[in-house]
Amino acid sequence: MPDLTLPPAMTRLFHLIYRSRQSAPWNPQQVSDLSCQAADRNRTLGVTGLLVCDGQYFLQILEGEREVVETLYARIRQDPRHHQVVTLVAEPIRARYFAQWSMGLVALGPAMDMMPDREVSDDQRHYLNLAARQLYELDDHRFKIIFHAFTHGRWRADIPSPLAPPVAARSLPEVRLPAADLGAMADNGAFFAFQPIVDTYRRCISSYEALVRGPRGESPAELLGRLQGEALYAFDLHSKLWALQTAARLGLKDMLSLNFLPGALTYQPQAVPTLLRCLAQTGFDPAQIVLEVTEEEIITRPKPFFAAISQLREAGLRLAIDDFGAGHAGLSLLADFQPDKLKIDRSIVTGIHTHGPRQAIVRAIVDVCYHLGIVVVAEGVEEPEELAWLQSAGVTLIQGYVFARPLLNGLPGVDFAVSRA
Ligand SMILES: Cc1cc2nc3c(=O)[nH]c(=O)nc-3n(C[C@H](O)[C@H](O)[C@H](O)COP(=O)(O)O)c2cc1C
Secondary structure, rough: OOOOOOOOOOOOOOEEEEEEEOOOOOOHHHHHHHHHHHHHHHHHHHOEEEEEOOOOOEEEEEEHHHHHHHHHHHHHHHHOOOEEEEEEEEEOOOOOOOOOOOOOEEEEEHHHHHHOOHHHHHHHHHHHHHHHHHHHHOOOOHHHHHHHHHHHOOOOHHHOOOOOOOOOOEEEEEOOOOHHHHHHHOOOOOOEEEEEEEEEEOEEEEEEEEEEEEEOOOOOOHHHHHOOOHHHHHHOOOOOHHHHHHHHHHHOOOOEEEOOOHHHHHHHOHHHHHHHHHHHHHHHHHHHHHEEEEEEHHHHHHHHHHHHHHHHHHOOEEEEEEEEOOOOOOHHHHHHHHOEEEEEEEHHHHHHHHHHHHHHHHHHHHHHHHHHEEEEEOOOOHHHHHHHHHOOOOOEEEEEOOOOOEEOOOOOEEEEOOOOO
């Protein structure tokens, strides 16, 4: 039998690629000095890599032992000479690609033009050219593709200028159900909290999402987890009536998003007429209602689900895919079925301002939705920096703590003056 065991790895190599923006204009001498100092330090650390500078932004690759690279990167991130540091790749590698450069420098376009001949010695120019050639000779290496995106990509437009004007301060007051109404609501066995989806472009509330809560404040998972089969679907459908009643008592005039278990629509033949009757009773125009379902649930029983949705769409209701990106269907779902809205899952949104892969995914989703006429909402937005990035990438509908937490039996107030990054 041949020995199929792999030889033990000698060192655990790792590479990290990021891009950043210069805090202030650098002169060629400063760029050159930085790369020389970095090269000296990296030599002692066993780190290799390349620094690309185009006069405004940096792209850097650091290769070496994982812990060393991560510690160095943590230090570089803190360096006030650049900001908006976005991690693009951090992963193990088999071999170094820039083994001969403890920090090669590639100066591009304006950065190269900024370097008049008298400021760049022949040696330095030779060195710059060699590093650039090394880069072009990398077959289909990831860094080459990222380098291409760095020079040609649309990401630049996504990074807001630190000088962008602040959003004008304006706020909406909170509205709560009067105590007398709460007594009547308590008989239902569930309450509703409402969270706004904010239109940051028009600076208004686009809609409110109704989130079910148990009588003792239980989460939807706790509440629904106690029920099964028919009882679960009956509860889901009836709870929509309570949500509509609560919203009507609160005087809600905006759009209202309701989460639905698709099974509640597909296993109960009377579901669609019941829902339409509830709307009529509570005085809501069906065009005010957005039904939110998760992609996971749609793909389990697509046929009856789409039949129910057709009827609801005919009545004027709209449909949103919730938690997009957390399930399995992904973009392929959009090939067969286009919702009116798509809500990008919080797992993609969290930390987006520093996370290159998530940025690329959101840009792709925005692009696809733009071509399909689907409105994009980002959920779970908590930080002003996430908000700023999403806005500049064209996502203007935002839901999350950055604007308001869900309010039980009430419509939360919103302060639109969230600072921009
Ligand atoms: C764009 C950029 C790239 C840098 N690359 C490196 C590098 O590869 N190696 C390094 O030691 N320092 C690099 N630095 C400098 C570090 O941020 C830091 O100033 C230096 O490691 C000294 O750190 P210390 O003052 O904590 O000792 C870079 C700085 C910038 C702005």
